[in-house]
Amino acid sequence: MKRISRSGIGTTAGFGLAAFSKDELDSIHYATLQILQDTGIKVLSETALEIFHGGGCEIERFESHGIVKIPSYVVEECAFWAPRTIVYDARNPDDDFVAEPNRVGFTTFGGCINVIDPVTHELRRATKKDCCDLTRVCDSLDEISVLERVVNSTDVPEGTISVHNIEAILSNTGKHIFVGADSPRALKVMAELAAVCVGGRDNLRKRPIFSVNVCPISPLTLPTNTCDVIIEAAHLGLGVMIMPMALSGGTSSATLAGTLVTHNAEVLSCIALAQLAKRGLPCTYASTSTILDLRFGTSAIGSPEYGMINATLAKLAQYYRLPSFVGGGASDSKVPDIQSGYEFALSATMSALAGANIVFGSGVLEQGLTIDYAKIIMDAEMIRMIQISIKGIELTDEKLAMDVIHEVGPGGAYITHEHSLHSMRSQSQTELFDRRSRDGWMEATAGKSIVERAYEKAIDILQNHKPHPLPDGASGEMRKIVKEFEKELKVNKK
């Protein structure tokens, strides 16, 4: 039968979240503008106050800080100056990530302080070696698009943690890196380390292989370090990823709508600072906001609200035409159990359907304190399933398979039809998730739990995966820079 192609019909290119109308996003935007203009933001950095003042903001000075009131035109202009499309450049160019609207990638949660040891399964403080190992595991997983600093190197001197973190991460991945900085000075040193890996500062400016995480403090406060790191990032030409963690009911309104407004105000004020410091500096709209569970006094990142808030903020980022980096998949469970699986699936799927550029949260347990190797591996498999889901159902003539349906007819067999053989690779495939019959499962796994099998896979990766090689001599050069920085801070143990 001839099926001439149809003239343009409205079709969906995948599954997506229908969350808010344009009018509703406008409402959040207007409410935000009003907060920024009338109530303002508390800013603790003197340099930042001057920049805001120079940009047309009104400053009220107090002893320890200033209140910055940002006119709506400044907010909107700054949001407009931030680049629309960002490529998260990677040390290995094959891993460059294009952060256009609705292109969904994933990464782990960041900045955990505990780790469950993959061999002994013991819970302990995370060390620099863990930072190296976890980075290498993430580097090997296609499902992880960019690297967070998965854990903090808690065994190194205070003030040098971020420098040690990036040394560990640069050495173990070729992917783009998101890291926080202890201080503007530390950020400068981090940039030197990155420059060593890409053949100099100029190259780093051309292809910044890492972005800087900055966190405002809710409600509506920009601490000194946050401001000064943004300003230093602007000097260095490094993109910033602005991640408030408002706790609805604690540091923001107990209603989610109110939380969205203050969250948005915090992000936009940082964007304003970044753009006033350097027009066109890449800014990533980020979030790890959630509810404060008022019964337990904990930040409930496994809650459905976490998914709802972060999915909405991904939509809001699209409204501002900015790349987004939002939470999804985090868990409050203490062990990699079924609770952690449920919580991952719900919020990660929501944020992915919302079209967030990076959904971060794999691997994490215990309100963000603890990272687990098995969880990273299992989540990677779920990420693959989510990626298939957001692709949706394609309704082309080929996929509708009308001629095959007529041919097979009532009661016929598809399984033996040539069409099935040709198309079978389009099916989702699992590795750790078991789809065998009960007997087949017993035979293949001896009843070993998925968690055990995931730890085994992690250990295998640790033993065998080789990350994208560093340039010759870069390792030694980096070690020297780190040592010098320790000396500078007078924390060098030797």
Place this chain on the structure above:
Amino acid sequence: MIRRLKSGIQRNSGFSLNVMTDDDAHEIHLATLEVLRDTGVFVESEEAIAIYDGAGCIVDPKTKTVKFPAWVVEDAIRAAPATFVACGRRPEDDVILQDNRVTFTNFGEGIMFVDPYTGEYRDTTKADIEKAALIIDSLEHVETYERAMCSHDKPPAVQAIHNAEASLTHTTKHHWLCPVDRNQIPKIIDMCAAIVGGREQLRRRPLLTFATCPISPLKLPKHHCDIIMDAATNGLAALVIGMALSGGSSPVHLAGTLVIQNCELLSSLVLSQSSQKGTPFIYGSSTCPMDLRMATATVGSPETGMISAAVARLARYYSLPCFVAGG
């Protein structure tokens, strides 16, 4: 500060999934009409074939093939009610099923059981059904009850009756139950009537819906037709659950699978509406892919969720209540 009401701005009242556009749904509809018209479905029951004949279908009694003009299908879609009240034994258990109102129920039916006391893995029994019904009865967010298991300890010819007894006596929620064959239907209806106080009362507040499945691809077996026809004549709703296996009994591509399943459901709908116009019909799906590497039905795959989401969307397109797999 005075914050006056905003004049009509467009709001979304909640989060939902963009699955497909109306154009997309229309595409599937047209493809379905084409298959129903040109290839048709196999209908095992002669009584049903006679009803299809009377309804305007083109039937071939020799091959038992029924082909459908588009108008027959579309008339049936319009005749079926958009809202179904799933009545419980008590009015407070009633649940309205319509456009976008989401409720949950348990899976059915399991044939193996992990004993909660001994941990033993074994065949299910009538006593297990009673326990499951009791648990479902206690769960606030499971609004209706599907008979969870099968009475393996009873003879197959009367299992459905035992299933019904075990269920009806242990939960007041609305029941989704497969009567398996025509012989057991009157007994189950008598049981329900005894509970609610007579047949008339049962017609008014049917606390049970008959569930039944076509066989993919494109086959309506005799018991399936019988259940649909008997449900209609007894004033009970029919829940028709498509159970295609994408890659096994329908195309690997989900689009083609949706077409096959839609053909099976809409041809069942025509039978239901031709038996008794206005009989509530619930558009159901438990379709999943067949993992062609493992040769298993993968109810845990992402495709199962995607198919169910698309089926729910199609049900909305047809303004029919729906019942889909998920979880």
